Amino acid sequence: MSAAVTGSQHDHADHHELSYAHKLRNNRLGLWLFCFSEVFLFGALLAARFYLWGDTRPDLDQALGLAATSILLISSFFINRAETAMSHGDQKTFLRGMMATFVLGLLFLIGVVGFEWGAFGIEIGGHAPLRPTDGVYGAVFYAMTGMHAIHVLTGLVFILIVWNNGRKGLYTAEKHWGVEACAIYWHFVDVVWIIFYPALYLIGTAV
């Protein structure tokens, strides 16, 4: 009787383990499909850039572009570190990594919106900020950086939520899909910028 009950409990536990693994696979597939659908949105903006700008580009501040790219790459390093730490049950490194990612993401946003868009009214390196009304250069530049900035902003909210959940101890080494999803989304935002950076700052002759 006792053995039968224990066996039944094992079956029940196995069923739950299987269902979690199954859910995890579906969640991953769903998130990747979402990322894939976003590729079309950012791809359309990239196509607009090459159609309208051709082999030219606006004269943007190179140091700021490189700094923004570096900040985003470092943030990707930290969120990867946070996810790896959580997958090994290291809560402290996880929380520190998530917070570092949040701060770096915020710095990126300040760099692009505050300085590149000229929201602070500061001119860097004698460059007057490009305006959305500055013809095809302004329109495409603001469409690309604006759409990306919205994704960074939502990523920052996502990071804060996951950090707070982690602080409450809601994730374990075995079950931390929220952390993985947040990391995948943040890396996706980074990948978009990896492609946008040369398209905006490096390819073509500055006009």
Next chain:
Amino acid sequence: MSAKSIALRQGVYVFIGLAILTVIEFYMGLWEWGLAPLMLVALLKAALVVHFYMHVYRLWQEESH
């Protein structure tokens, strides 16, 4: 070396690779190398992130966390 140390170290190596490629890309841009080489470097960087940081291969794996 523990599995955690190996995984953390891999993250560092990937970041160093990304940093080196970004510096190369920056100078290629300054010297006006053109669309194809610059996009090639960008795609290489993106591939590194998608494989090592986003773990795209997990889509085909049976394991859970």
